[in-house]
Amino acid sequence: MKLCVKNLSFSYGFYSQLFDHLSFEVEEGECLFIGGANGSGKTTLLRILAGLQDFSSGNIHVERAGKFFSRFPREYLQTESNGLFCHLSAFQNLRFWLDTQGQKVNLDTLSKEACEWGFTNPFVFKSLAVKRFSTGMKKKLSLMRVFLSEAPILLLDEPLNGLDETSCHLFFKKLEQLKERKKIIILSSHGRLGLCEKVISHKLFLSSFEEARRVE
Amino acid sequence: MKCSFLKQTVVFMKHYARCELSSKERFFAPLLFSATLLVMFNFSFGESIPRGYMVNIFVAEVFITLLFSLQLSFMRQFDLESEDNAFEVLRVSNVSYYALFLGKYFVSVISILCVVLPSVFLAWFFLAADLVDVEFSFYFYFSIFAALLGLSALGSLISALLQKLSGRELLYPLFFYPLGSPLFLLAQQIALFALEGKEIFSLLLVLLGLDLFYLVLALLLFDEIMT
Amino acid sequence: MMKVVFFFFFCLVLVWGSFLASSQVDVLQGEVYKILYIHVPNALCAFFSSFLLFLSSLFILLGKKKKFLPYAKASADIGFIFTLLTLVTGSIWGKPTWGTWWTWDARLTTTFLLAILYGAYHFLWQVAETTEKRMKICSVIGILIFADIPIIYKSVSWWRTLHQPPSLFVASSSPMSSSIYWPLVVSIILTLLFSLSLIVRRANNLKLAETLEEKAMKSSFS
Structure with missing residues (x-):
């Protein structure tokens, strides 16, 4: 291709x-x-x-x-924004984007991936709203979304x-x-x-x- | 990687339901606004409302309050997607725009019902002493619900359309009120007739027909907006 | 094109003048019924403009044909003027007939709302500055405005109203006398042609304005 x-x-x-x-x-x-x-x-x-x-x-x-x-x-990573829903958590954001593509969401795989990117605290990854994240954390989450896509x-x-x-x-x-x-x-x-x-x-x-x- | 249309619609419904529950000010703000309007209406009318006009004033109060508070809710329908430019990601991804709109639509009908029902109860409560002989019929509530079905479609469509324009706060009511007014007028007429015990079946059919018309039109036009 | 506009306007003035000067008088309404020859054509032109707005918007949105943008804007502008004329002539007719300048009759209300929609369309055009935004946003609104028209027309059947029931386009024979009906038809045809010529003229002006602006931009950046 x-x-x-x-x-x-x-x-x-x-x-x-x-x-x-x-x-x-x-x-x-x-x-x-x-x-x-x-x-x-x-x-x-x-x-x-x-x-x-x-x-x-x-x-x-x-x-x-x-x-x-x-x-x-195709997947697109924007420069000035991240395409995230700021009132939801990182996990909820990823789950949504993967669900819309028909991809199965495996919690263990996602958590492992999140740890690699620095989201080691489960509370931060699963419960904290994205609007509380720093610029770098939002960017990493956005990159996770793009890299996990098929x-x-x-x-x-x-x-x-x-x-x-x-x-x-x-x-x-x-x-x-x-x-x-x-x-x-x-x-x-x-x-x-x-x-x-x-x-x-x-x-x-x-x-x-x-x-x-x-x-x- | 393909996700069926029904599954995508369910995904969007669950997602938007989560969004609504996580940002509760989207529910409380219109409800508080309704309450404020109802208080102001009742202060304006005063204590001495002639009995013969009680039902008319009650219905008018309910619908005018809903007119303004629903506009607040609908105008912010796509704020979640605009906040961090999720709109663009949705446009790039392989999602069905019909599924997106339907998911948003169903959740907005349910969440706005949660604003409408307390508002109607408050309106009744403020006039309760003088309404002891007014029957509360199923069709009164059904007329409001039926109006909501069409208005949600229209409100969501206009919200998506005007999202990126600078004069949005001025433009939105200029389009929402005139385009939604036939639904309001018809629903108000049905509500009044229902409380007066008159025949409403044919008008109800017309209202439901209009709802379907607005929903189909909104679906088709939303697809054009997104592509 | 200006000659065509003046020609139709001149014909209209002649026709209206002859109707107004005629000695026929309505049994119930007297002389005032003659405003029918102005009011009804204006109302039909307001609707006709929204149909042209709808067609142009459809071509723009589905066919991606940018050249129909001036026609959409022109239809909305001319439609707005005819809607205002409809409301004014309707009020003038209503005062001696119904005893009031205005009533919240369903058809009057929805025609008034149509005027608001045309005005809002004009405002939207100004706010959506780029051609791409106008092609998308204004054409969707143009289609939505046209969706309001059948509701206006059917409102006479759906709601109890003071307004005259439909007497022009009814399945059975019109209750209108032929001495009124045919002059009215002539007036309607001439007014429609006049409005069409105005729309084309306005669209040409808009295209010219756009061309001049493009040339000015080009020369300032070269």
């Missing part, structure tokens, strides 16, 4: 041509890093891939066993924001596991390329007002 983007163009009105005829492919088990300065279009590109934003021209599809699919299951394509926008060093290491360890499970991963960051070097397969740099260039 591979995700194919062909001749993608997008502009905000007349004053910002973000990318013009951008093309790339990501195979299963690969991780594409999208870099660029602030305002270069990283979030916009990920939102387009997530289906949350229309684009001016181009084609996005998944190729699998010779067939092409324009609609495909969607084959993961779109991560600035996933390292708010994470401490231990969590960053855990994040990269999880990414390696997901790559082994043949997921397609696309992540963006405005820096921290050095941290991501070990896991990324390809890099794509977006520059404002210029055609995006692909760097191997």
Whole structure:
């Protein structure tokens, strides 16, 4: 399976041509890093891939066993928010998102996963409302939601924001596991390329007002 | 990974029920608002309400109070999803928007009934001394419940539609009241006739028909909003 | 297009003038019945505008056709004007006929609510600044507004009301005399054509305004 983007163009009105005829492919088990300065279009590109934003021209599809699919299951990690229900606990949030996907919720597996991410206190994980969490805790919960999903394509926008060093290491360890499970991963960051070097397969740099260039 | 439509609807119903129970101010605020309105109405009417108008005033009081307090409840229907942008995650995930809306709809009908019933009881209590000869019929309550069925659909739809707009607090009542007023008018008419012992079956059928119409319309349009 | 608008307006003025000047008088209502030739067409145009709003909204929402946006806005604007005219002429007719300028009759109430909905649509248009928001939010509201129309029309049957029962589009023969019926039909057709020309003219103005704004934005950023 591979995700194919062909001749993608997008502009905000007349004053910002973000990318013009951008093309790339990501195979299963690969991780594409999208870099660029602030305002270069990283979030916009990920939102387009997530289906949350229309684009001016181009084609996005998944190729699998010779067939092409324009609609495909994916998970998206937002940059400025976490997609959580703040009055519910971490466990209730995860259970909801997994239930909607038809995935069986195993409490032991979830608790083990939660402990790995630093939710060692069962009260904090099962009973405390998410609105009481810190920024980093919310981000980790959001990452748990994305990583537990069975969607084959993961779109991560600035996933390292708010994470401490231990969590960053855990994040990269999880990414390696997901790559082994043949997921397609696309992540963006405005820096921290050095941290991501070990896991990324390809890099794509977006520059404002210029055609995006692909760097191997 | 596929989840059936019925199962997804049940998942959403359980989820929204949990959300309602975990944020109790969403129930208490409209109820307190109803109580405040009822007190103000009774102060305005004073002690000497002519007996012949008692039933009309009671029904009017109930419906006007519900009109304002329901608007408070409905306007905040999708606040939970907007708080941390869960709306976007729902749009990306492989969920059925019909299941989402139906789950939200059923829970909102039940939770708003929990506001409506105490409000009706309070309205009756404030006028209780003068209402000893007024019969409380099943159809009086059923008319309110039937109005709720249509208003919940409409209120949820408008709430989802105006979620991200800056003038939401002004726009919401401008659309909710006119579009919901046929339901209110019809329900109020049925409630009055029920208390007066008049025939209401045909009007009730019309009201239920309107409820179904609004629900189907809301379902179809909600799908368009989310895609 | 302006010539077409003026042509229909001129025809309307001629037709109304001739009806108002005619010597026919209603047995019960006297001269005041002649406002029928203005009030009923205005009411039908208010409904017709909401139908056009509904159609445009449908094309925008389902067909994703942005070009119908000006027509939706124009239909709402012209519909608002005709709804106000309906209410005003209805009040003028109501005072000598019913003895009151206003009553909370079901049809009057729901027509008044339709005027509020048109006004709220205009307000919504201003608040939803981007084309994408207008395409989604305004078109859904446009469809909902049209959903109100059958309820207005049927309200005469459902609720006891002071208003005239439907006498134009009834299955059996109309209780209206033919000397009133046919001039009324002519008035309705002309008013509908006039409202259509106004909607098209307004839509063209909106498209022109949008084009000018785009050109201004383009030149300021190039």
